[in-house]
Amino acid sequence: MSTLTSSPPKKLTDRIKSTALHSSIDLTILPFHTQALESISALSSTTPTPLPDFSNATRIDTHTHPIPPWFRALEPLAAGRATPEWNLSSHLEFMASHGIRKSVLAVSTPHANAFMSERDEGLRKRKTVALARLLNEYVAQIHRLYPERFAWMAITPLPYVHEAIAEARYALEDLGASGMCVLTNHEGVYPGDESFDDLWGYLQGRAEMGGGRQVVFVHPTEPVVRVEGVGYVASRPSPLRSGLGEFYFETARAISSLTACKTLTKFSNLHWRISHGAGAFPDISERFLLGFSDESDEARRAYKSRFWYDSAGPVFPNQVKGLTEGMKVPVSQLVFGTDYPYGIGFWDVDVNIAGLADADFLSEEEKEMVYWRNAEGLWGDKILA
Template sequence: MKFASPDMSKIYQNAERDDIDLRSLHFLDEALVSIKELSNPAVRNQDLPDFSHCTRIDTHTHPVPDWYRKLSPLAAGRDTPSWSPSAHLKFMHENDITRSIICISTPQANLFPDDETRTVALARLLNEFCFEVVRCYPDRFSFLAVVPLPYTDRAVKEAKYALEELGAVGVGVMTNHDGLYPGDQRFAGFWSYLGRRDPIDGCQKREIVFVHPTDPVIRVDGAQKIPISSSGGKLVSSNPAPFRSGLGEFYFETARAISSLTASTTIHDNPSLHFRISHGAGAFPCIADRFLLGFPELEKNARKMYSERFWYDSAGPVYPHQIKGLLAYDIGVGQMVFGTDYPYGIGFWDVKANINGLANADFLNNEEKEAVFHENAEALWKGKIERF
């Protein structure tokens, strides 16, 4: 049976319905061509590898449309990698991965600071691209939606569209959006919306939020006097180190994001939210005890949430050393999931060695390794991904 092409008119119609100006993006035509091209039989590669032996669930991967790579040629100081469905599927087959959860990496939709129109339009276009990847390969990919934060009302609308109409299995946010961290009071309405969504088909109420690091920035030129949506400010890098942020600052960003979510009581006020944390929680295990000294009234419940509603991936050189910080913090293996950061990890760290660090970890038994490689992810997404 012939595979149907995407309905491009529907993309326009839905954007117009939601008051999104796709034409504000000068690369729109190229992006729409790339979406349509995904369904091309030559691109889809009908002779897919045999995945019958594959069991692993990769919870941290990123599609990179060619037009997006041109817009954002650097990622954390490195060249943004190229990507294609066929290359991704080949990587999965070679590494015993049956399904990848994809989400656009930094800077997601935040390429146009203080430009709400284009940020909203870019978020929609990225979600339509990810939806098409999943539509073409439903047995191999699921996607997490990006949202146009810091514009909270528009982020709510985009999350609703992606979750309810496109079938996203969660949302992805960054450690900061235009310098605002996820616990900022201006984001409260977004978290509240996610927290009160109805459960799917009677399953346990659970919304999954993937927290991914991005470059730290600070607003100058009257930063304390203007709202984030004003055009009067300017965002500049606040990375204090002489080396690129991907080598260390990303881990500190992750710690800042968890701290922000905790101190703001966001995690306390929204009990149905489950947070998928990148890179083994980054630097947070090192600072958690000291940080929580400042919030004694939150500490007991926060520690409980870190061990029950936070899920930590293995992307990066996490095993066998870094992960021990979480284990020492009394985070159980049941909260650990597998991730590779494909394709961004390629050429940065030895992905094979990273996977083997988990596969050969002498402090985990075989049952625990199987849990990290796939069973924990299956439990997290149960009811949201059909095969789970």
């Protein structure tokens, strides 16, 4: 849990600079670092205004994204669409109007991997590490401002594993993150890759010491390949933007990676929060598992007990049956998500939510499980203010 409380703006920015320096992180490597620090400082000096009416709100939204203005300027496109604008007041209004009492925040793609065209690997690494720290400090400040409305998942500077472990430790122990968020690939490296094992081992150790679990949110991103002399470039085979389908295939690749490389069996205290109802994985799962007969039984058990799939859509009422009917995943593993604000303008959020609300194959008790009970069971007091 966080050991930090709200601080005066200058004290906060001094603390961020000092802890970064102590961690050998050079924030000044980013040309927008002053703007980023000022935006965090502005959050710290915000006086919480009267909130919208949350008296009838019960839902927990497990898939939402904050977008600092400097991050939006850095990444003006998201999966081929304009990156949406975001602010706290609009997010709170959205929550209240849709019966959401708490949102779990996680920075969306590309996380800190915003410098893949940088040919100098050392410079790319330093920028990635610095951006991860600034993004985590920003989201942590939102949580400190409204702890009863927001929990959050920290990001890391993967694929730089040593630095990722250091950032995970800082975010979980000092900033109060409720878990970690990783992308389906980081500079082309998928989460089951053996090079990531030290990170998973660190999280496994925390889970064992705490007698519980560690939650890892897996979010889709662009597939990439390294081109010598150029850097990393998008490798999607379709001319269509990634949000229309490639993200679903990326999600399937990530789950396949975790399975094939035995990450699921090696780190049994990690619980995996999977985006968009597991994307394309339900359609390929049986064929894929034919190639991993020694792991298939244990993998199927994990899919039904340590994987948690959100409804950010459109998952209900049709796609979800690939999980519930095809893979026999119980309703206890389904959680509610909206993908706010990225989903706005892509799909009708009200229709997306109605797909779950009107699902005739779920009882009212089961819908309540999806809306909030399962999320409470997954995170426990890590998201309960």
